[in-house]
Amino acid sequence: SYTVVDGEVYYRENSVMTPVELSGDAKERVKGMVELRSIVNELIAYQLEDFLESDIAAKQAELNAAYDAFTTKFGLLNDRKNGRLFEDDSSYYLLCSLENLDENGKLKSKADMFTKRTIRPERAVTHVDTPAEALAVSIGEKGRVDLPYMAELLGTPEDFGRITEELRGVIFQDPSDQNWKTADEYLSGNVRNKLQIAKLAAANDPAFEVNVEALTAAQPKDLDATEIDVRLGATWISPDIIQKFMNETFQIPFYLRYAIRVKFSPSTAEWRIEGKTKTGHNDVMAYETFGTARASAYKILEDTLNLRDARVYDTVEDDSGKPKRVLNKKET
Incomplete structure (x- = not known):
């Protein structure tokens, strides 16, 4: 400046x-x-x-x-x-x-x-009249549901009964960590797992029945198989699923299923098919039905998993006699 x-x-x-x-x-x-x-x-x-x-x-x-x-x-x-x-x-x-x-x-x-005062100094809120107001201040100041702080604001230190009763269904005690959370936070995320935890907690403490009711209502609808769209290469898919797909689609002989394996490296996010040349060119499914003599089905699958276009290249000599790779458009 x-x-x-x-x-x-x-x-x-x-x-x-x-x-x-x-x-x-x-x-x-x-x-x-x-x-x-x-x-x-x-x-x-x-x-x-x-x-x-x-x-x-x-x-x-x-x-x-x-x-x-x-x-x-x-x-x-x-x-x-x-x-x-x-x-x-x-x-x-x-x-x-x-x-x-x-x-x-x-x-x-x-x-x-x-001509006007355009900025007001921040003034800490020290008292509110209702639990809803206390919750708003707690979220604004603390970023969470803080019952002791809310009780102080209401002028009733250590008395949480009014807060939890009036905010029933608005805040929930999470049985997994015993912390109080807003409905937006508690009724989101892995609600299926949360429901199971809430049911176990409610079996020992009826106070958690409200959690069970709210989480049951928050459960997402189960999808039909036709509603699930999975793209090859999605890193959340287990390699075992891809392995099963490959075994069934390419009809890999049983004696080779442990030699031709789908591998995924989390560190590089790269898919690899080991042993993809094990079957040889006599494999009709790999080299004719789903692939070609120049690009087997295993290579095409590996390229697809890595979100690459499957391409076939020829090696030719340039004018100076040096080898170079050229895309074979017909084979590709």
């Missing part, structure tokens, strides 16, 4: 001050914008620290006077010339926000900061 020391302009970056060579007019523009930036930051601080309204009004008057003096001499802060000079300053766009412009780039009005 730019700063002014003893009337000279410097650019400060990573605590290093570098002198900036500017013409007389440009220097005055930058100095004027540095002054405006300082007043704006002070005005923001006054509001955040909840200064008296009279102090804020005095600072707004100072900002108005400085802004009017600058724009009378150098034009709008949003003008191109001022932008070119000051756009490297981190606060330039804050200064630009002081001006409300019309569609032609002309000043429509000054921003509210000149």
Whole structure:
């Protein structure tokens, strides 16, 4: 950002001050914008620290006077010339926000900061009247359901009965960790597993029956096989499933099923079919029905699992006699 020391302009970056060579007019523009930036930051601080309204009004008057003096001499802060000079300053766009412009780039009005309090200091909530209000504050301040904190807000420390009763169905105690959670959190995720845990808990403590009821209602509909679309190459599919598909589709002889194996590497997310040449070219299913003499069904499957196009290449010599690979479009 730019700063002014003893009337000279410097650019400060990573605590290093570098002198900036500017013409007389440009220097005055930058100095004027540095002054405006300082007043704006002070005005923001006054509001955040909840200064008296009279102090804020005095600072707004100072900002108005400085802004009017600058724009009378150098034009709008949003003008191109001022932008070119000051756009490297981190606060330039804050200064630009002081001006409300019309569609032609002309000043429509000054921003509210000149005349109104635009920032309110954060005030901690220390008391609420209802458990619903306490929950909202707890989520906002703590990011979770915090019963002791909510009870403090209600003025009933350690008394959670009213909270849990009035928020029944809105918050739930999770039997897996005994923490209280909102319905949005508890009734999402692996609700099937949560239901099983809730049923076990309810068998010993009827208080968890409400969990069972809510989780039962939240269970997703079971899908029919026709509604499940699985794409080869999806990394969540077990290699055993692909192995079974390959065995049944390509009708691999039983004595070779332990030699031709589907492997998946989680670290590289790469599929590999080991022993894919074991059957030889006499394998009709691999080299005729589902593949060709140049690309067996196992190679095509491996390419598909890795989301690659199956391609056949020929090796030929270029003009200099060096071998190079060329795509065989017909075989591909």
